[in-house]
Amino acid sequence: MPDTDTAPRGDTRDQVIKGHKYDGIQEYDNPMPGWWLWLLWATVIFSVIYIFGIHVFDFVDTYEDDLAQGQAELEARRAAFAETQPTFDADEATLATFVGDAARIEAGAANYATSCMPCHGAAGEGLIGPNLTDNYWIHGNTNVDMFNIISKGVIEKGMAPWEAVYTPEQRAELVAFIQSIQGTNPPNAKAPEGDLVE
Ligand code: HEC
Numbered sequence: 001m002p003d004t005d006t007a008p009r010g011d012t013r014d015q016v017i018k019g020h021k022y023d024g025i026q027e028y029d030n031p032m033p034g035w036w037l038w039l040l041w042a043t044v045i046f047s048v049i050y051i052f053g054i055h056v057f058d059f060v061d062t063y064e065d066d067l068a069q070g071q072a073e074l075e076a077r078r079a080a081f082a083e084t085q086p087t088f089d090a091d092e093a094t095l096a097t098f099v100g101d102a103a104r105i106e107a108g109a110a111n112y113a114t115s116c117m118p119c120h121g122a123a124g125e126g127l128i129g130p131n132l133t134d135n136y137w138i139h140g141n142t143n144v145d146m147f148n149i150i151s152k153g154v155i156e157k158g159m160a161p162w163e164a165v166y167t168p169e170q171r172a173e174l175v176a177f178i179q180s181i182q183g184t185n186p187p188n189a190k191a192p193e194g195d196l197v198e
Pocket of ligand 1 (some may be wrong): 118128130138141
């Protein structure tokens with residue numbers, strides 16, 4: 001009985017045995033299937049085109065080319081984005097131009113009523129958050145101090161950061177509003193918190 005597992009598939013009578021014979025082992029002359037040969041030639045031809053494309057005619061991009069192109073595109077996008085983002089220096093001098101400006105204070109008051117009133121009270125008298133009208137400050141009362149607290153918040157104490165919600169100008173307007181209500185002694189004022197700042 002021939003071993004059917006190792007016998008060649010198909011009609012073995014049609015198959016030509018090649019001349020070689022080593023240690024009693026013989027080989028049939030089976031051509032590779034057509035699809036397989038086509039695939040082989042396709043990869044061979046592709047590799048030649050590819051090598052010439054990269055090294056001679058330069059129509060195939062190398063990894064470095066792609067990287068450089070990507071980085072140039074990234075830089076261009078960053079530059080375009082930066083142009084749409086006006087720079088804002090939140091220093092004392094800039095913030096001081098907001099303080100006392102009636103239009104800025106009004107704009108700040110509107111955002112205060114939306115976002116800050118629930119914790120600091122309608123008139124800044126304090127509720128969950130500290131009184132913003134007295135001389136006592138936990139984090140200081142300069143324009144920059146206030147701007148920073150409004151921007152970064154004090155999350156562990158329940159003061160949210162607002163930099164993702166309000167633009168720098170809007171935060172400066174909030175500072176202008178808070179400065180405008182200093183010393184107003186609103187009713188139901190919350191007890192002082194923080195240090196006395198003259
Ligand atoms: C969820 C409640 C909550 C909201 C909303 C909130 N705050 Fe506060 N805020 C606090 C708390 C609590 C503190 C005290 C933080 C601490 O103890 O360090 C605080 C502190 C501050 C301080 C510093 C006060 C100090 O004594 O130094 C300022 C300024 C301030 N908030 C402004 C704002 C503004 C402006 C908004 C609106 C954009 C706002 N807060 C919205 C709870 C809130």
